Amino acid sequence: MKPPILGLGEILWDLLPDGPLLGGAPFNFAFHCHRLGRPAVMASRVGRDPLGDDILNCLADLGLDASQVQVDDAHPTGTVAVELTADGQPTYTIREDVAWDHLAWGQGLEAVAMSAAAVCFGTLAQRSPASRETIRRVLAAATSAKVVFDVNLRQHYWHRDVIEESLHASHWVKLNADELHTLGGLFDFGSLGEAESVAALRERFDLELVCLTRGADGCRVTTATETIEDPGVPVTVVDTVGAGDAFTAALVVGVLEGRPLREAVRRANRLAARVAGSKGGTPTIDPATL
Numbered sequence: 001m002k003p004p005i006l007g008l009g010e011i012l013w014d015l016l017p018d019g020p021l022l023g024g025a026p027f028n029f030a031f032h033c034h035r036l037g038r039p040a041v042m043a044s045r046v047g048r049d050p051l052g053d054d055i056l057n058c059l060a061d062l063g064l065d066a067s068q069v070q071v072d073d074a075h076p077t078g079t080v081a082v083e084l085t086a087d088g089q090p091t092y093t094i095r096e097d098v099a100w101d102h103l104a105w106g107q108g109l110e111a112v113a114m115s116a117a118a119v120c121f122g123t124l125a126q127r128s129p130a131s132r133e134t135i136r137r138v139l140a141a142a143t144s145a146k147v148v149f150d151v152n153l154r155q156h157y158w159h160r161d162v163i164e165e166s167l168h169a170s171h172w173v174k175l176n177a178d179e180l181h182t183l184g185g186l187f188d189f190g191s192l193g194e195a196e197s198v199a200a201l202r203e204r205f206d207l208e209l210v211c212l213t214r215g216a217d218g219c220r221v222t223t224a225t226e227t228i229e230d231p232g233v234p235v236t237v238v239d240t241v242g243a244g245d246a247f248t249a250a251l252v253v254g255v256l257e258g259r260p261l262r263e264a265v266r267r268a269n270r271l272a273a274r275v276a277g278s279k280g281g282t283p284t285i286d287p288a289t290l
Contacts, residue, residue: 002117005033006118007031007041007120009044009124011026011027011046012024012080013078017083022055023242024100025150028246028249028282030042032250035285036287042059043112044069044103045070045100045102045131047098047099048072067108075101076095078098080095090240092154094157101130104134109138117145120148120248120252123162124157126158149172150245151163163183172208172211174244174248175211175213180194195220195222202224208224209223215232233272243272243273244272246272247268247271250267254268270290
């Protein structure tokens with residue numbers, strides 16, 4: 001059995017115009033890792049309510065390990081109202097003080113963290129002190145894992161200290177152009193161009209890899225020894241929900257499988273495009289078609 005990949009943070013219902021879909025960036029990431037053939041574990045928390053029951057049933061149907069999805073008696077399952085622009089770009093209204101804001105530490109979560117090959121986490125699940133402390137403990141326990149920080153800024157649910165601590169705790173970071181601009185303002189490289197900003201971010205926080213996703217314009221992936229630019233893949237966009245999460249999953253899985261970085265980047269870019277051309281963040285896509 002290969003060591004698992006851990007999606008750490010929020011799992012919730014995206015309330016899209018056409019109906020609810022299971023979502024949350026860490027869940028989208030874990031889903032795509034699982035679809036790409038790697039054991040994946042979702043660590044989150046749901047309410048003891050019908051929406052929480054539906055999440056657990058969905059995870060069971062998907063065959064995704066839900067052993068670290070906790071059930072909360074006091075707080076409801078998370079939901080996010082999603083509105084889409086004409087070109088498929090989402091805006092989010094995120095319900096506060098929900099179950100995943102209260103992710104708890106425990107021996108089961110510690111054991112998964114210690115065995116994990118990779119852990120992916122973001123800023124949103126760190127908006128509450130309880131989940132933020134649990135995420136810190138998971139990252140400290142994940143001594144054998146590739147730690148991936150998906151910056152994933154949402155509304156006002158972030159602040160500088162959390163971002164800085166998360167960057168210091170990570171090996172890789174994935175962000176988009178708007179997030180790069182925001183971090184440039186926070187860490188005093190905002191006057192630099194894109195390539196120089198990516199390099200400054202990598203060097204300041206001693207990161208192995210920085211991935212900048214650029215939507216229709218593809219991506220830039222930078223390490224200490226190489227920079228890979230992969231152009232956008234033409235696609236008719238349905239919505240862009242979860243496309244970046246799919247990219248991160250395919251890149252992590254590709255590298256863990258021993259693929260050359262350029263090949264892993266190309267496959268990640270293709271999967272992201274396929275997701276953008278589908279409804280929601282977790283469409284079922286055959287990896288062989290990538």
